[in-house]
Amino acid sequence: PEDGLFLVRESVRHPGDYVLCVSFGKEVIHYRVLHRDNTLSIDSEQYFCNLIDMIEHYTEQQGALCTKLVKPKAKSGMKSAEEELAKAGWLLNLQHLTLGERIGQGEFGDVLQGEYMGQKVAVKNVKCDVTAQAFLAETAAMTKVRHKNLVRLLGVILHNGLYIVMEFMSKGNLVNFLRTRGRALVPLPQLLQFSLDVAQGMDYLESKKLVHRDLAARNILISEDNVAKVSDFGLARVNPRGADTTLLPVKWTAPEALKHNKFSSKSDVWSYGILLWEVFSFGRAPYPKLSLKEVTEQLEQGYRMETPEGCPPTVYALMRSCWEMEPGKRPSFKKLTEKLQKELKHLKDV
DSSP states (O other), X not given: OOTTEEEEEEOSSSTTOEEEEEEETTEEXXXXXXXXXXXXXXXXSSOBSSHHHHHHHHHHXXXXXXXXXXEEOOOOSOOOHHHHHHHTTOBOOGGGEEEEEEXXXXXXXXXXXXXXXXXXXXXXXXXXXXXXXXXXHHHHHHTTOOOTTBOOEEEEEOSSSEEEEEEOOTTOBHHHHHHXXXXXXXXXXXXXXXXXXXXXXXXXXXXXXXXXXXXXXXXXXXXXTXXXXXXXXXXXXXXXXXXXXXXXXXXXXXXXXXXHOOOOHHHHHHHHHHHHHHHHXXXXXXXXXXXXXXXXXXXXXXXXXXXXXXXXXXXXXXXXHHTOSSGGGSOOHHHHHHHHHHHHHHHHHO
16 A cells, blocks of 8 residues: 555544554554544644644644655445435535524534525534544434424534534523523413423434433523424534543433443433423522532432422422432333323313
């Protein structure tokens, strides 16, 4: 093989890290790509913001490498996520996208409002290339799901990292929706309907064997016609800092997930119980007055949050069932959906 032929792969010894493999003479030299404070480096002297910048730099200058990079080695046998997305028609055309103002900020980059071929959209821009590559793989999972209570992915654009284009939800996230309106403006049937919407979206994800991992009212978005939709599913597995459990949203995460990193639909159900509490307390932060350490300790001892003011006893009973210590004792999302439908019907019949 010719000198300077290269490829980037995930490290076998250090999953989540990347290795740059360069062919030189008759051998292949491996360089571990170090990932620090959202920058990448091979020699701890030159730092880059993403893989693309790094590769471009080393095609022009040899630097710490054995030779300048010439061209990427074609991947054999492995269809890249990019090719898969292109084949399935998920790659969108940059020319058709106009970007507007910033409407939010996520862990991975900004969320902007935009227009794609005349349709209002929300656009996530993932700048760091390592994260972008992980996102691409996850996005492939998102293309396989479609449900009225899941925020719809419209496609992706590969440019400056990655743009993820989703349907635009004009009323923002559920926490802010409830906090800014309060009891006077959001009647009980509407709270139940939001709760049911989320349970239905999650029931669908559960049927597809997909675990959300970060279910919370902040990740539920509200459409113009007041439909609640689950967002950020499929992306929860891309942890920007590896499997660092110190960053888990402790107050929403099931005990077995915090302790043993065991995530399942049943740990999502625990989080759903917390979400119900948020909904019926109009967006209050859960476990008010308790520190994160106190929360984990007290849950072990059997402590559970009190019922929010004005919450129907049947709904509080649902929350409590979601907070069973033993995952197997928690209801499925299917069961939760049925119970909420009953509750809503009962309210309307009264």
